[in-house]
Amino acid sequence: MPQFSDDLFLGNGATYMGTGNYTATSVFTGTIASTTLTVQSTQSGDPLVVGQYITGSSVTANTYITAATGQNSSGLNTYTLSQSSTVSSNTTMYAAGNALLGDPAPMSLGVGPLGRVYIWDTIPQTLQAANIAASQTPAAAGALTLTAGTSATSVVRSDGTTVIQLDVPRAVSIFLTTGGTPRTYTVSGYDYYGQAMSEQITTVAAATTPGKKAFYQVSSVVGAAGGSTTAVTVGTTDVLGFPVRVIDAGYLVSNVWNNTLDNDAGTFVGADMTNPATSTTGDVRGTYKPSNATNGSKRLVCCIAVPAIGSGPNATRTGALGVTQA
Numbered sequence: 001m002p003q004f005s006d007d008l009f010l011g012n013g014a015t016y017m018g019t020g021n022y023t024a025t026s027v028f029t030g031t032i033a034s035t036t037l038t039v040q041s042t043q044s045g046d047p048l049v050v051g052q053y054i055t056g057s058s059v060t061a062n063t064y065i066t067a068a069t070g071q072n073s074s075g076l077n078t079y080t081l082s083q084s085s086t087v088s089s090n091t092t093m094y095a096a097g098n099a100l101l102g103d104p105a106p107m108s109l110g111v112g113p114l115g116r117v118y119i120w121d122t123i124p125q126t127l128q129a130a131n132i133a134a135s136q137t138p139a140a141a142g143a144l145t146l147t148a149g150t151s152a153t154s155v156v157r158s159d160g161t162t163v164i165q166l167d168v169p170r171a172v173s174i175f176l177t178t179g180g181t182p183r184t185y186t187v188s189g190y191d192y193y194g195q196a197m198s199e200q201i202t203t204v205a206a207a208t209t210p211g212k213k214a215f216y217q218v219s220s221v222v223g224a225a226g227g228s229t230t231a232v233t234v235g236t237t238d239v240l241g242f243p244v245r246v247i248d249a250g251y252l253v254s255n256v257w258n259n260t261l262d263n264d265a266g267t268f269v270g271a272d273m274t275n276p277a278t279s280t281t282g283d284v285r286g287t288y289k290p291s292n293a294t295n296g297s298k299r300l301v302c303c304i305a306v307p308a309i310g311s312g313p314n315a316t317r318t319g320a321l322g323v324t325q326a
Contacts, residue, residue: 032059035080035084037080037081039076050066051065052065054081058085060083062082116311117303118303119303120243120244120301120302122299124294124300125150127293128149129175130175130234132146132147132152133145133234134233135231136232137228137230138232141183141225143221144222148165151296161219163190164219166215166216169214169215169216171210171211171213171214171236172211172215172237174208174232175207175234176204176232178230179205180228181205182202183226184200184202185222185223186220186279187200188221189216189217189218195325198326200279210239212283214287221234237289239267240288242283242302244285244320245286245310245319246304251307252302252304253305255303257290257292257298257300258292258298266290267288269283271322275318284322284323288300
């Protein structure tokens with residue numbers, strides 16, 4: 001999981017956030033003469049601070065320290081008190097809650113773990129209608145011939161599989177020209193992290209049918225139920241895949257497109273958390289389509305709030321990257 005040296009974790013450690021009084025650990029012996037407290041430097045426990053209450057036998061109620069002069073050459077610490085008391089030397093007293101902080105009380109739970117912010121910075125190329133599979137008219141059901149076109153590259157993976165690699169993770173599209181017969185095509189490949197994935201896309205005659213899942217590499221496109229009477233092409237869309245799981249638009253702190261100060265009015269689709277995923281469910285991390293066409297120069301900068309389940313000491317793979325691809 002994404003783990004960082006500066007992860008914030010303020011979990012079950014005690015914190016002081018309440019409004020009740022509590023007894024501190026400072027124990028000392030000293031002399032109070034009027035509003036002056038003199039204490040040996042060898043006192044035990046925590047050092048006294050301005051605002052600290054002083055309690056004990058013969059000490060006026062609600063007395064607290066208003067000033068501290070520090071240790072002198074004789075090893076004595078001198079404090080000014082808010083109220084007058086007279087307590088002889090060697091009398092044991094205690095330091096209690098802090099008057100200036102509203103008597104904070106210890107609480108068993110903290111506020112963590114906390115998440116972090118992910119900056120997604122990408123410049124997608126112009127979409128292409130046929131950069132995965134060029135125009136072809138399959139005579140029967142089966143695999144289309146894949147050819148890397150503009151903004152795509154033919155790559156041999158470490159396992160020996162040849163794939164068409166796209167510029168950025170994005171949904172694919174299948175175009176069927178006029179008069180064609182609609183068919184269901186299964187697109188197979190891999191996401192940005194190398195997870196195998198697949199999607200079924202059913203074409204519409206004389207139209208471009210976009211997919212929902214963001215592919216980074218495409219290994220095959222296979223048609224079912226016979227051939228096609230007209231040409232088919234496979235290309236890309238402007239539906240871009242998030243690099244981390246985003247389940248709600250509220251996690252998009254900002255989404256700036258094409259160097260404008262305002263948030264972009266694009267199309268957000270949250271992560272599909274169906275588990276297990278299938279070839280007909282949506283993208284496991286979610287997608288975003290900018291409000292106007294990509295062109296290879298427009299930059300998308302998304303500031304994504306990643307919750308604790310996606311980063312930090314308690315993160316899970318599902319919390320960070322979504323359910324396992326199908």
